[in-house]
Amino acid sequence: MFPASFDYAKATSVADAISILSSVDDAKLLAGGHSLLPLMKLRLASPGMIVDIGSLTDLSYIEDKGDYVAVGALTRHHDVQNSRLLKSVVPILPYVASRVGDPAVRHRGTIGGSISHGDGASDLPAAVLALDAKFVLMGPKGERVVPASEFFVGFLETVLSSDELLTEIRVPKFSGGWSFQKFNRRAQDWAIVGVAAVNNGHTRISLVNMGPTPLRATAVEAALADGASIEVASGRASDGLDPPSDLNASSEYRRHLAEVLVKRALAEALR
Amino acid sequence: MTILETGSSERVTGKRLLRREDPELLTGEAKFVDDIVQQNALYMAILRSPMAHARIVAVDTAIAKRMPDVFAVMTGEELKSDWFAPMPCAWPVTGEMKNPPHYPVAADVVKYVGDAVAVVLASNKVAAIDALAAIDVKYEALPVIVALEDALADKELVHPELGTNTSYVWKLEPDKSKVDQAFASAAHVVKSRFVQQRLLPSAMEPRGVLVVPQPYGSEYTIYSSTQIPHILKIMLSLTVGVSEAKLRVIAPAVGGGFGSKLNVYSEEVLALTLARKFHRPVRWTEERSEGALATIHGRGQIQEIELAAEADGRLMAVKVNLIADMGGYLQLLTPGVPLLGGFLYHGLYDVPAYSFTCTGVFTNKTPTDAYRGAGRPEATFAIERSMDSLARKVGIDPAEIRRRNFIPPEKFPYSSAPGLVFDSGNYLPNLEQGLEKVGYAQIRAEQQIRRSRGSKKHLGVGLSCYVEMCGLAPSKVLGSLSYSAGGWESATIRILPTSKVQVVTGTAPHGQGHETSWSMIVADRLGISPEDIEVLHSDTAIAPYGLDTYGSRSLAVGGSAVYLATDKVLEKAKLIAAHHLEVAAEDLSYKDGSFAVKGSPDKAMALSSVAFEAFTAHNLPEGLEPNLEATVTWDPPNFTFPFGTHIAVVEVDEETGATELLRYVSIDDVGNQINPMIVEGQIEGGIAQGVAQALFEEAIYDGSGNLLNTTFLEYLVPSASEFPSFELGNTVTPSPTNPLGVKGVGEAGCIASPPAVINAIVDALSVFGIEHIEMPASPEKVWSAISFSRGNSR
Numbered sequence A: 001m002f003p004a005s006f007d008y009a010k011a012t013s014v015a016d017a018i019s020i021l022s023s024v025d026d027a028k029l030l031a032g033g034h035s036l037l038p039l040m041k042l043r044l045a046s047p048g049m050i051v052d053i054g055s056l057t058d059l060s061y062i063e064d065k066g067d068y069v070a071v072g073a074l075t076r077h078h079d080v081q082n083s084r085l086l087k088s089v090v091p092i093l094p095y096v097a098s099r100v101g102d103p104a105v106r107h108r109g110t111i112g113g114s115i116s117h118g119d120g121a122s123d124l125p126a127a128v129l130a131l132d133a134k135f136v137l138m139g140p141k142g143e144r145v146v147p148a149s150e151f152f153v154g155f156l157e158t159v160l161s162s163d164e165l166l167t168e169i170r171v172p173k174f175s176g177g178w179s180f181q182k183f184n185r186r187a188q189d190w191a192i193v194g195v196a197a198v199n200n201g202h203t204r205i206s207l208v209n210m211g212p213t214p215l216r217a218t219a220v221e222a223a224l225a226d227g228a229s230i231e232v233a234s235g236r237a238s239d240g241l242d243p244p245s246d247l248n249a250s251s252e253y254r255r256h257l258a259e260v261l262v263k264r265a266l267a268e269a270l271r
Numbered sequence B: 001m002t003i004l005e006t007g008s009s010e011r012v013t014g015k016r017l018l019r020r021e022d023p024e025l026l027t028g029e030a031k032f033v034d035d036i037v038q039q040n041a042l043y044m045a046i047l048r049s050p051m052a053h054a055r056i057v058a059v060d061t062a063i064a065k066r067m068p069d070v071f072a073v074m075t076g077e078e079l080k081s082d083w084f085a086p087m088p089c090a091w092p093v094t095g096e097m098k099n100p101p102h103y104p105v106a107a108d109v110v111k112y113v114g115d116a117v118a119v120v121l122a123s124n125k126v127a128a129i130d131a132l133a134a135i136d137v138k139y140e141a142l143p144v145i146v147a148l149e150d151a152l153a154d155k156e157l158v159h160p161e162l163g164t165n166t167s168y169v170w171k172l173e174p175d176k177s178k179v180d181q182a183f184a185s186a187a188h189v190v191k192s193r194f195v196q197q198r199l200l201p202s203a204m205e206p207r208g209v210l211v212v213p214q215p216y217g218s219e220y221t222i223y224s225s226t227q228i229p230h231i232l233k234i235m236l237s238l239t240v241g242v243s244e245a246k247l248r249v250i251a252p253a254v255g256g257g258f259g260s261k262l263n264v265y266s267e268e269v270l271a272l273t274l275a276r277k278f279h280r281p282v283r284w285t286e287e288r289s290e291g292a293l294a295t296i297h298g299r300g301q302i303q304e305i306e307l308a309a310e311a312d313g314r315l316m317a318v319k320v321n322l323i324a325d326m327g328g329y330l331q332l333l334t335p336g337v338p339l340l341g342g343f344l345y346h347g348l349y350d351v352p353a354y355s356f357t358c359t360g361v362f363t364n365k366t367p368t369d370a371y372r373g374a375g376r377p378e379a380t381f382a383i384e385r386s387m388d389s390l391a392r393k394v395g396i397d398p399a400e401i402r403r404r405n406f407i408p409p410e411k412f413p414y415s416s417a418p419g420l421v422f423d424s425g426n427y428l429p430n431l432e433q434g435l436e437k438v439g440y441a442q443i444r445a446e447q448q449i450r451r452s453r454g455s456k457k458h459l460g461v462g463l464s465c466y467v468e469m470c471g472l473a474p475s476k477v478l479g480s481l482s483y484s485a486g487g488w489e490s491a492t493i494r495i496l497p498t499s500k501v502q503v504v505t506g507t508a509p510h511g512q513g514h515e516t517s518w519s520m521i522v523a524d525r526l527g528i529s530p531e532d533i534e535v536l537h538s539d540t541a542i543a544p545y546g547l548d549t550y551g552s553r554s555l556a557v558g559g560s561a562v563y564l565a566t567d568k569v570l571e572k573a574k575l576i577a578a579h580h581l582e583v584a585a586e587d588l589s590y591k592d593g594s595f596a597v598k599g600s601p602d603k604a605m606a607l608s609s610v611a612f613e614a615f616t617a618h619n620l621p622e623g624l625e626p627n628l629e630a631t632v633t634w635d636p637p638n639f640t641f642p643f644g645t646h647i648a649v650v651e652v653d654e655e656t657g658a659t660e661l662l663r664y665v666s667i668d669d670v671g672n673q674i675n676p677m678i679v680e681g682q683i684e685g686g687i688a689q690g691v692a693q694a695l696f697e698e699a700i701y702d703g704s705g706n707l708l709n710t711t712f713l714e715y716l717v718p719s720a721s722e723f724p725s726f727e728l729g730n731t732v733t734p735s736p737t738n739p740l741g742v743k744g745v746g747e748a749g750c751i752a753s754p755p756a757v758i759n760a761i762v763d764a765l766s767v768f769g770i771e772h773i774e775m776p777a778s779p780e781k782v783w784s785a786i787s788f789s790r791g792n793s794r
Ligand SMILES: Cc1cc2nc3c(=O)[nH]c(=O)nc-3n(C[C@H](O)[C@H](O)[C@H](O)COP(=O)(O)OP(=O)(O)OC[C@H]3O[C@@H](n4cnc5c(N)ncnc54)[C@H](O)[C@@H]3O)c2cc1C
Pocket: A028, A029, A030, A031, A032, A033, A034, A035, A036, A037, A038, A073, A074, A099, A100, A101, A102, A105, A108, A109, A110, A111, A112, A113, A114, A115, A116, A117, A121, A122, A123, A124, A160, A164, A165, A166, A167, A188, A189, A190, A191
């Protein structure tokens, strides 16, 4: 598996990265490379230029900002997993990071890369969606802040434009119950179906691998808000969704798993 | 009891010596084919068919030829005149077997996705790969046969010129009337159908080959990631038409094979053909996804098995009918693999009547061939699954049905109905040890408690008792099975002038630790340190004779040859020592590296002195040749028959269908153990590979003959995280077949484990009335079975 040939530039700063992105047609940012490089090796992606932001260490941080925690886009999964701050004020996030891939993946992959990639089958995007996080995007015209609920658009598609960089993830603190249920066959695999539940006064539930993007289980949330039991609410886990069929699972089985996992997640988060 | 004779006061064999092979493997220093630096080499890349069955209408290579760094682009049509003979199949199992000619690059018609269509040579690897995309091939689609039943029906043909998809029908039915009578009078008949899914062997190191023409004299050195350097040398000579005397095959460090490198592949033939054509070194390294298509697959069978039994469950007859998937062509041993299990479908049970039929059929898929266990995992699965069904029918515990049927110890050597002689065995104590270790009664009790509580996590326990045949093999028997080679093994031992020892073996290790084990055997016999012994192998210029490594044969056959060669060299040394000590050879005893006169131990001569005397040859007994070297070629009188009990404990989640393997106990009897740590390593890896078949792995084809899972993202090779720690034990019943009393352990784990796991799952699911789950027992399959059973009971 060898990628097609490409040019390479090493960005020296966020501004430098943005200026390269703006001047080259088919440039792609390279963070941890653990989503991009496999696609390139399979020749499902063949960017003309790679802009390596791997050495922008000033984008790797986890900081307490009062009612939210700011996580730099280049923070590795391993560092999210082991952050004392996150463990105390957003415990679901380190836990989800700990369930991503294997140790090698977690030492290379970045939270910003995972979110920018926008894969509906990935764990962290669903987690930040349930957490109602906000993303800071930097472009030639400056900065904009986009809520997670508006960020994911379609299959591997987000609101990021080709000359923008995700710099920071703002994760609200919360003190309620939570749960992350990941169902897979091998420890290092992506979820066949996953469920993140966060209970902070009201309950937000998001689903992994139930559609082209990370998704909120809005029917379940509404049922709970109407006072339905966990049993009844979880029965609505796949309402309005059209989960994919692949070698790991049929669409029908995914619907079933979503119900089981939402039920388990709610039982844990609402305990 | 042990048979091994030792010249050492402290035994080395039986110790858990660390493997001498490991430091270089663990530090990345070991040199695999792709690590070999070769100047001026051409990199080969192969364009593979995306169609399962199609006529090649046109191949346009013009653009590819003009690409930078490209040296040559050739189609099958253009290479026709370079072939000398078709690719070899060494096992024509019947006189009528159909074996269509198979060339390294297809010229007219492709027969499976992955079949080679064109080849590129370039001065670097990336240029070669990039050029593939520039070759334009026009195909005309032909009918595709994927399912085995469709192949059998002959409505469409893989090779129309043969008039049928059936390659052969092979029957083993010593006494048909006895079988018929048994079924006519049986109190119980159990009939089952099982599917042995296709598997990708997935060795850690993909295949690779480098052919280097020597400057003058058209000699060739072939480096290949192969299990069979010796057989490869012969086959390349016959296939490419280069004198065997001009070929040297080296298997450098080889990163596993599991049978997939027990073959002669088109890339090996091509690389030699092109190196000869262009007088340049040619090299190729397989890519992982390429290997999924281009390396043989394992298993691929539909099994029908029928048991006839008395009212108390004692077996009267076993009848088996197989359809075996050959794939698009016959590779080296393709037709013979299912037959290696054909003698063992009665397992370790005393069964008087036996009938086995195998029909090998062509399909438009990658050829199948030997994969760890080769035939015996399939046989073990069928009989062990059926024994559980029989137990249910008779109304007794699965352990009890086995106890009632074991071949009793007094019947050994046991002549089986299919015609084998089992060397030694003592099955009952082995089973009881397993049941005790796992705590069988407690597990059954907990299972009941969970059931009465209505738990949605169902406990299941599954037994698998196995016997297998390995130590391939008595040459005469192989001859009677129409196999084109023998089963002997060769060993040379050399005690050098400085008293260090070289052992040359014809076996070809690729991860098993032969260097460690062979040095232990010799160290024991000579009474010297294993550190003073080097083991040389896998280079036909160094080890000219050998039949390589597969079928758990190396220790039983090759290790025995090493032991006998050591004996032989000691006999010679003894003559020299006797000459110098001026006594008769019979008056000498040998221990710890020294000959001493019996009764007067101070009159002695060290082996090191004998070695130097043998080298200077100043004073040798009249007529004795200088130097201390001996060669033995040993042909075993029989196969060996390891056996054991494997027990899986699983928890099945009724809501998701997921199976968790909670515990795994195995009690294996592989005869004497030279290095128990290596034995355990082989068993653990084997168990993991067998559990992988039971729970995870399957090469999935769609109806058009596309292999859908060619990456490890989709082809689920499990990792250590998916397993509990295995709980191993053993019994020791030495084999009388060879001087070491060993049986072989390379395949046992993956022969035994699939039925243990599936029996456990079916045991857990018996509350739903479920009687079988096909492999791999994926969560969705289990969930569907549960949903279906509920639908039925509603
Ligand atoms: C074997 C394996 C197992 C895995 N298992 C899991 C799993 O179980 N769960 C899971 O969720 N993920 C899994 N992953 C994916 C892993 O988490 C990736 O690391 C992550 O999805 C991408 O992060 P990255 O830093 O490697 O991004 P890259 O691969 O470098 O980039 C991914 C994409 O995002 C873009 N990008 C990167 N950074 C930015 C930025 N700051 N701003 C804008 N665009 C950016 C890139 O241009 C590219 O298009 C696995 C990966 C592998 C290889």
